[in-house]
Amino acid sequence: MSEIELYLSALAKFLAASLVIERVLEILDQIFSFFGITAGNKKMLVRLSGSRLPKTQEKNRKYLKMFLMQSAAFTAGIIICYYSNLGIAKEFQMVSGKTAAFWDIILAGIFISGGSEPIHQLISFLKNHKNNLKVQRISLESSQTVTEITVSKEKFSQLNISYKGGNDPGTAGHGLRKIDPLYIVIHHSASSEQSSFESIVKDQKKERKNAKGSYVLDPSYHCVITYDGNYHNYCRWDSVGWHTAKGRKVSNSNSLGLCFAGNFHKSSTKPSEAQIESGARILALWRILYNIDEVNVVPHRIVKTRHTVCPGNNFPFDRLAALSTQLMKEWSNNRSIQKEITRFKKLEYIYV
Numbered sequence: 001m002s003e004i005e006l007y008l009s010a011l012a013k014f015l016a017a018s019l020v021i022e023r024v025l026e027i028l029d030q031i032f033s034f035f036g037i038t039a040g041n042k043k044m045l046v047r048l049s050g051s052r053l054p055k056t057q058e059k060n061r062k063y064l065k066m067f068l069m070q071s072a073a074f075t076a077g078i079i080i081c082y083y084s085n086l087g088i089a090k091e092f093q094m095v096s097g098k099t100a101a102f103w104d105i106i107l108a109g110i111f112i113s114g115g116s117e118p119i120h121q122l123i124s125f126l127k128n129h130k131n132n133l134k135v136q137r138i139s140l141e142s143s144q145t146v147t148e149i150t151v152s153k154e155k156f157s158q159l160n161i162s163y164k165g166g167n168d169p170g171t172a173g174h175g176l177r178k179i180d181p182l183y184i185v186i187h188h189s190a191s192s193e194q195s196s197f198e199s200i201v202k203d204q205k206k207e208r209k210n211a212k213g214s215y216v217l218d219p220s221y222h223c224v225i226t227y228d229g230n231y232h233n234y235c236r237w238d239s240v241g242w243h244t245a246k247g248r249k250v251s252n253s254n255s256l257g258l259c260f261a262g263n264f265h266k267s268s269t270k271p272s273e274a275q276i277e278s279g280a281r282i283l284a285l286w287r288i289l290y291n292i293d294e295v296n297v298v299p300h301r302i303v304k305t306r307h308t309v310c311p312g313n314n315f316p317f318d319r320l321a322a323l324s325t326q327l328m329k330e331w332s333n334n335r336s337i338q339k340e341i342t343r344f345k346k347l348e349y350i351y352v
Contacts, residue, residue, distance in 0.1 A: 010091035015119045017080045018112040024076050025069055070113070077109030159331075159340040161285055165349040166219065166236040167201065173219050173239030174252070177352045180290050181237075183255040184283060184297045185244050186320065187221060188311035193262035193269055197224050197232040200261060217242045221259040223282050229274025231282055234259075236349045247303035256286055265312030276320055283324035284331065288341060289350065297321045 081087065086108045087100025095101070100108070112119075166173075189200050204217040219235035220243045226232065235241040235257070243257030244250065260271050260279060271279070286292065299317050300310035311317065331337045344350065 007092065011119055013084075013086060013091060014108070014112050017077070017084065017086060018115055018119055020080060021073055021076050021112060022115060025073055028069060028072055073113035073115075074109060077111075077113040078106060079109075081105045081108040081112070159281070159285070159337050159344075161231070161281060161344075163233055163237070163344070163347060163349075166222070166233045166239075168219065169236065169349060171219070171236075173235040174242050175240050177238060177240055177253060179254060180352055181254060181256045181286075182290075182292065182296060183250045184286055184292060185250060185255050185257050185300050185303060186297065186311050186315070186317060187243060187257055187259040187300045188264050188315060189224070189259055189261045190263050190265075190310065191261065193227045193272075195226070195261045197226055197230075197234075197261075200224055200259070201234070221257040223256075224259045224261060225271075225275045225279045225282070226261045227272050227275060229272060229278045231278050237286075238349045238352050244300055245304045245307050250298065250303045256290075258282060258286075260311060260315070263312065264314040265309050267312075267314065270314050270316065276316065276323065280320055280323040280327055283320065284327040285341070285344070287324060288328060288331070289345065294321050294325050297324070 081100070082105050085098075085100050087095075087104030088108050088111060089095045089104045090097070090100040091108075095104070189195055189203075191200065191203070201218065204220045207214050207216055209215075219239075220241050222233070222235045222237055222241050222243075224232045224234055237256065240252050241257045242252055243259070244252055244255065246252070258279060260275050262269055262271060262275075264270060283297065287294075287297070299315070301308050331341070
């Protein structure tokens with residue numbers, strides 16, 4: 001985990017705690033207002049006192065309310081941090097140990113008692129900084145592979161994609177979709193990078209068993225990119241594949257699965273440049289056809305927490321997604337590619 005990701009993770013915890021405090025203060029505000037400890041509700045004050053209060057008394061009530069509210073926020077912050085084991089130094093790993101010191105808890109309590117707005121601003125700043133670093137890294141990688149990128153630009157001047165309904169056009173995968181895909185999930189095959197498309201299909205056809213009985217994954221992915229850069233349409237694009245566990249937002253029924261042949265986790269193996277180029281082209285086409293934003297292109301591992309490491313820590317996911325966005329921009333000004341995309345939209349087995 002990078003330093004920025006560490007800070008974002010810690011701030012997310014403090015943000016959750018500060019939101020709890022804000023809800024508590026909203027309740028206290030209603031209670032104080034009912035008893036007339038406020039400067040804003042004059043009708044309530046008049047009703048309780050029987051006459052209009054002097055401005056001095058209203059001002060005093062306002063300061064009393066501010067004092068009580070801030071004291072309540074500070075107290076609630078310390079209590080939440082104590083029972084949640086939250087400490088600024090601990091969460092930012094400035095000190096060792098799994099238990100926050102009392103002074104650290106007090107500092108954290110003061111920090112979250114100020115409300116969620118300052119924490120929101122810090123999170124936004126760090127996310128923007130992270131995005132800038134991402135762009136710089138992609139630019140650096142691009143400058144290190146000038147030859148490959150020159151070749152890829154020549155290849156990308158044409159769509160070079162065909163589709164006739166996948167590996168078995170007569171079969172609608174695991175059923176037709178109810179809606180067009182909203183997400184694209186990126187996978188690796190977790191096999192040798194020299195795996196052929198046929199061997200991957202053979203593996204997906206093997207019988208598996210669970211508590212509900214036996215099943216096969218075939219067809220699983222909607223497209224497989226082999227190490228030589230060739231793409232292989234597998235499950236029909238208008239159909240449900242079987243490539244991911246059901247997550248909070250993403251499932252087989254609302255996503256497309258794009259698989260890269262190879263195992264890119266805990267090894268020095270990375271996808272070939274040919275794979276990345278072909279994968280980015282398929283990805284860009286899918287995003288255009290189904291109007292899918294880059295943020296909805298996700299690695300398999302984030303669909304369901306702790307379910308898998310796919311597509312591996314050596315897979316250049318950010319680069320792939322950014323390259324697909326770059327292609328979409330270039331294609332938007334290319335008349336010949338636009339004609340091909342228009343033709344694609346009229347093919348069978350594209351939309352539900």
